[in-house]
Amino acid sequence: MIIKVVLVVGLLVLAGFILRGRMTAQRLAVRRLLGVLVLGLGLVAILFPAAVTWLANRVGVGRGTDLLLYVLVIAFLFVSVALYQRLSDLEARYVTLARRLAIAEAESAKQEPTWPTPPLLETELLEPELLERKR
Numbered sequence: 001m002i003i004k005v006v007l008v009v010g011l012l013v014l015a016g017f018i019l020r021g022r023m024t025a026q027r028l029a030v031r032r033l034l035g036v037l038v039l040g041l042g043l044v045a046i047l048f049p050a051a052v053t054w055l056a057n058r059v060g061v062g063r064g065t066d067l068l069l070y071v072l073v074i075a076f077l078f079v080s081v082a083l084y085q086r087l088s089d090l091e092a093r094y095v096t097l098a099r100r101l102a103i104a105e106a107e108s109a110k111q112e113p114t115w116p117t118p119p120l121l122e123t124e125l126l127e128p129e130l131l132e133r134k135r
Helices: 002-019 025-047 049-059 064-111 122-126 128-134
Strands: none
Touching (some): 002 064
């Protein structure tokens, strides 16, 4: 029964991550601390596999491998959401950059001098009356 509560709480925390805003320094620090904690627990699980089975029995799961699977599913969901948010932030940055570049290019094109169209024949410059006769 305890495992159901743990999994539901994990999913609720995941929902909070989905709804939260941009990454702040405090959230980054918490994420790093949780990463170190997970690495430490992984080391304990490798060195003492019976401890995982003991913990699984305490929370209502039959085997330690099943508990590990449940934890990895929740961890995978967290990583997927974090990567999706990161990708969305990068995409928004690229859109902003492309828009700024397009505006800058358009403004620089306005400021470039336009050159007058050269006459078709040299004689038009020397003899303007020839131009009037052609019309």
